[in-house]
Amino acid sequence: MQEVRPFVMSIAGLDPSGGAGLLSDVKTLEQIGVMGLGVCTALTLQTDSQCMTLEWRRIDEVIEEIKVLMNHYPVSVVKIGIVKDAEFLNEIIKAVKAYHADAKIVWDPVLKSTSEFTFFNLETLPLLENAMDKISLITPNYNEYSVLMENNFLSGENRCPVLIKGGHREDLLGTDILVENGIETLLKPNDGDFYHPKHGSGCVLSSAIAGEMAKGNSLEKACRNGKLYIEKFLKSNPSLLGSHS
Secondary structure, eight states, X not given: OOOOOOEEEEEEEEOTTSSSHHHHHHHHHHHHTSEEEEEEEEEEEEOSSOEEEEEEOOHHHHHHHHXXXXXXXXXXXXXXXXXXXXXXXXXXXXXXXXXXXTOEEXXXXXXXXXXXXXXXXXXXXXXXXXXXXXXXXXXXXXXXXXXXXXXXXXXXXXXOXXXXXOTTOSSSTTOEEEEETTEEXXXXXXXXXXXXXXXXXXXXXXXXXXXXXXXXXXXXXXXXXXXXXXXXXXXXXXXXXXXXX
């Protein structure tokens, strides 16, 4: 009997190199064992080392695509990547919840690219205050987490679970921290092998976690399985473009 796979939707940017954004997310979701759907928030021109241009899509076009896909497919988890500001993100969250109130949302807060190309308007962060309880997990890297904390975004009663990725920190390199209900859980590297930096590694990890959540795993288990996947991805080859297998 053919396996019925759960559906996960990635709402993210289009990276023509395939290393990050929608293309990378769908590759990851396929390997995780779920069906990956995609809605494009922005068209970029980039390689594995540089982002040259970015063109945001209109929010009404994005919402219409979300509507069509969620009306047709039983999407259980949504992963959100680059969005231009909090208002854009709020509209996406509202649309997702309108069509599936129980859908889980993973937001990977891509604030800027590794090549310092800025994506998200931080001045709009206060507009997200009422949306925090609708997000199941936020996955900032260490630098993004510091910026969000400086803007008082991850404090207060409505704070949702956060996975602080450890790939950019000087101490405890590679150790992620899952903060859920005020409890910190350290997710240490699973082995001591050498890891090669990869373009889009944050996209891969967040989509892997979303896929694991769709398979019914607890948040901690999904994060641990996602970490196993990203470690394999980081060791896949010495180039900036990783391979999925």
